[in-house]
Amino acid sequence: MIELLNFRKKYHLETVLDIHDWHFDKGIYHLKGANGSGKSTLLQSMAARLSFEGDIRVNGKSVKRSPRECREKVSYAAAEPLFAEFLSGSDLYGFFLKTKGKPSWQLDELMGGFGVPEFLDSPTGTYSSGMLKKLALVLAFTGSPDWILLDEPYNGLDTRAVEVLSGFIRGLTDRFGVGFIIASHHEQDGLLAEGHKVVSVANSQLSFL
DSSP, rough: OOEEEEEEHHHHHHHHEEEEEEOOOOSEEEEEEOSSSSSSHHHHHHTSOOOOEEEEEETTTTTOHHHHHHHEEEEEEESSOEEEEBBBHHHHHHHHHHOOOSSSOHHHHHHHTGGGGGTSSGGGGOHHHHHHHHHHHHHTTSSOOOOEEEESSSTTTHHHHHHHHHHHHHHHHHHHOEOOOOEEOOOOSSSSSSTTEEEETEEEEEEEE
């Protein structure tokens, strides 16, 4: 479970998010909201990437007090990933496996469906935006997270990659109980299938749709 308790995030004097009490049980959540509504801010805060007021708890542990432990339980993929251009995908993949550990699930299906092996050994400075996105998504699935937070994961992906990613997400939820919180503008992603919960981010608040 991820809990937000008296959570508030401001940029300068503007309050972007002000959430008194909210929790995400396991499952797949689709975050919907206009640009600037705070979707990315919320994901980064839950992934212990941003400072904030109040508290966020992951499985009962405070993100503020135990950020390292929370990062082990919560993976995150940014909407526009950036990597050191001289590093290859293989360098990064090996580093993530070493630091986060091998996952309980096989990544071959995801990597093959994305075509990642074809460019993994090249420097990331030569990657297109779609290739960077695919690599970032693969890295988010390393380790043994309880939650995986994905920010606009379908942007830049071809139709085949969208299908592969959607199927992989469903498989990890069904077989391993991994929770997903996915910020996306797209409704054709398969995110609105039966059982998926849709959460609106508007006027600094969260609400179910």
